Amino acid sequence: MAIGLIAALPAVLTGICCDAAAATPEFHIEARRVLDTPAPATDRGQHALTLTLVDIGGWNEAEIREAATVAARILAQCSLRITEAEWLRIRVPASHRDFHTPRSRELAQALGLRKPTVYFAAGTRQVPAFDAEAIGRGNSRTRPELADTVWIARGARDLGITLAHELVHVLMDSGEHVNAPGNLMAAETSPENTRLTPAQCARITATGTRNGLLQPGVD
C-alpha cells in the first residue's frame, strides 16, 4: 500500500492542485520546486516522510529550506527521513495570509496539497495567538480540511526546532507536551529542546504510518 501511494502521489497532486487553483483564481501558485533532500529511505527500519512547505506569508525561501534541514536532523533520531520536500510560493489575498480557521480551511481545500502540509503564514488571527500550531486528526473534526497541517507565523523563534516540534504533534496526532529536560516536546521551544525518547519515536512511527503520513522502510 505504501509503495503504491508514493507512485500515485505526483499525478494526484498535480491534478488536484492545478484544477483547484484554476477554479479559485485568488490563489495563484507563483513557484514550486523540490528542495534538495537526502536520498530516499531504503534502509532497514527507516520511515520516509514527504513534506509540502507552502509560503503564503512572504517568507524567504532559504529560511524555509534551512528550517527543513534542521527539522530533518532532529527527526532522524527516530530513524525518520525527509525524503522529499516540495516548496511552493502561493499568492493569496490579504484575507488568507494569516492562520485563521475559516479562511485557512478555504485555502487548504482549494489547494488540496499533499499532507503533511506546512503553511508559512504572515501571522495568526487565532485566539489565543500562537507562533505555530499543529492540527492532527483529533483536533480537526470540525475543520477536516486542516487535518495534518502545520501553520507557522513569521517571527517564530527557532524555526527548525519549531517545525520539528509541530510535525511531531501531527505525526503523533497528539497535542501533549512533556516536562523532561531537553525534550523536543516541551511546551516552550528552545535550542536546548531537541531530544525525543524511544517511546516518543515509537509513537511517531506507529501513528504516522497508520495515518498514511509515513512510509515504512524496507525490512
Ligand SMILES: [Zn+2]
Ligand atoms: Zn506543542
